[in-house]
Amino acid sequence: MSGSLVIAGLGPGAEALVTPQVTAALARATDIVGYIPYVARVAPRDGLTLHASDNRVELDRSRHALEMAAAGRHVVVVSSGDPGVFAMAAAVFEAVESGPPAWRDLHIEVLPGITAMLAAAARVGAPLGHDFCAINLSDNLKPWALIEKRLRLAAEADFAMAFYNPRSKARPDGFARVLEILNEACGDTRPMIFARAVSTPEQAIRIVPLPEARPEMADMRTMVLLGNSTTRLITRDGAPFVYTPRSVPMDATPE
C-alpha cells in the first residue's frame, strides 16, 4: 500500500487565502497532523482522522506523520502560512534525514501557502516592495547573539525586514532588545507595522514610526514589518498606505 505525505500551507487564516491545491489535498487525506489551532481549521468528515498536537513538538509530530505515510495512509501535515517559512516543512525533512532509509522514498510534497509577511504587507500597501529579509525572532532554536548580528547586518544592507515570532509569554523581553538594536542601527523614523491575526476577524493593524514602537505592541499572533530607509507613507483619510519604492537613485553610493 503506497501512502503519501503532503505538507500544506493553510495561509494566514481566511478561507479565501487557501489555494485550491491545498483544498484538494485536504479532501484526499486520510489523516491530518498539526498544531491544535491549525488542525481545527480542517472540517471533520467520515474517513478523516485529525491528529492535533501541542506546540513545540514539531519533530515528534513529523515522525508520527511519516510513520503513518509509510504505513500507507495519505497524510497532510498542516501549517499556517507557508510550510517552508518558519513552519513544518523543515521539521519534516529533519525527521526524514534522521529516520529510517525507507522514509526517503516516500511520496513527499510541499504545497506553498500565503505566508504571514505577505498577507500583512498586502494589508498596508507594499512595504516589502524592494529587497527584504525574513527573520525569526525566537531564540528557542538559535543563539540570541546570532539574531542580534543578523539585525545589524540587515540594517546595514538596508533591507526591509519581516519579523516572525516577535514575542511570546516564554520570551517577553527579547523584542525590547530588538527594538533597541533596530533604533540604533537604523537611526530614523521609518515605519514599523504591527499586523495581528491578519485576514481573521481579530485582525488589528498598527503603523508607528520605529522610535515609537513598544514591545507590548506585539504578541505571538503578531507579524512585525519594518520598512527600509526609503519606505514612504501615503497619508489619506483612514489608515495610510505604506510602500517601499522599487528604485534607489542611481547615484546613491553604498558606504
Added chain:
Amino acid sequence: MSGSLVIAGLGPGAEALVTPQVTAALARATDIVGYIPYVARVAPRDGLTLHASDNRVELDRSRHALEMAAAGRHVVVVSSGDPGVFAMAAAVFEAVESGPPAWRDLHIEVLPGITAMLAAAARVGAPLGHDFCAINLSDNLKPWALIEKRLRLAAEADFAMAFYNPRSKARPDGFARVLEILNEACGDTRPMIFARAVSTPEQAIRIVPLPEARPEMADMRTMVLLGNSTTRLITRDGAPFVYTPRSVPMDATPE
C-alpha cells in the same frame, strides 16, 4: 460612481495556486490591466476589458489603472506571484503618491499571491526554512554596487537567499559577477537551486553545488535560491530534497 482598484497576485503559473480571493476579484472586474503574459492568464468574458501592456511600463500602466478606477471602473491589476514582491503593488503606490490627491481616496486593495521563491522552495523541500532574504538582481532601478553590497552582507549574516530576475537578454553579464561574489563570500559547496517556470508545463529544476553554478543556468523565467551554511541535501532515488534546518547550535558564536 465609485470605482475600485485591486492589485492581485496570480501566483507562479498554475491555476491551482491562485487563491479564491483573487479568483473572486477577477470575476467582479470590469477591466484587467497588466503585462501581456499575465493578462493572457485571465479568461475573456462579456463585460470585461483586457488591457495588456509591454514590460517596463509599470508606472504608465499604474496611472492608467488609477484613472479608470477614478472614473468608476472596477479594475484589477494583475501580477504574477505576489504583487508586493518585485511586482506591481509598489509601482501603483508610487503612482498614487505622485498623482492627483483624489487617487488617495480610491478603494485600493492588494491581494497576496504565492510568490515565486516560495513555490520554488516548496518544489525542492524547505531551503528557506531558516532566516532568509530576497534580492532582485536587476540593476534597472538600483545601482549595481548596492546589489554587490547586499550580497556580501547577506552572506555574512548567513541568510539563505532568493534571487529574482537573475538574468535577462538586456543584462547577460551581471549574474556571472553575482556567482563570483557568492563563491568568494560563502566559500563552500552549499546548494544553489535553479527553478524555471515553477508549476507550469515548462517547469525545470536543477540543484548544483554553488561552485558549479553557471550563469547560463538562469534566464528571465528562473528563480534562483541559495542555501545558507547549514543547508542539507537528502539524497534518494530521483531528485534530492534540500532543506535548511530550523536550528543553529546554541554554542555557535557569531564572528
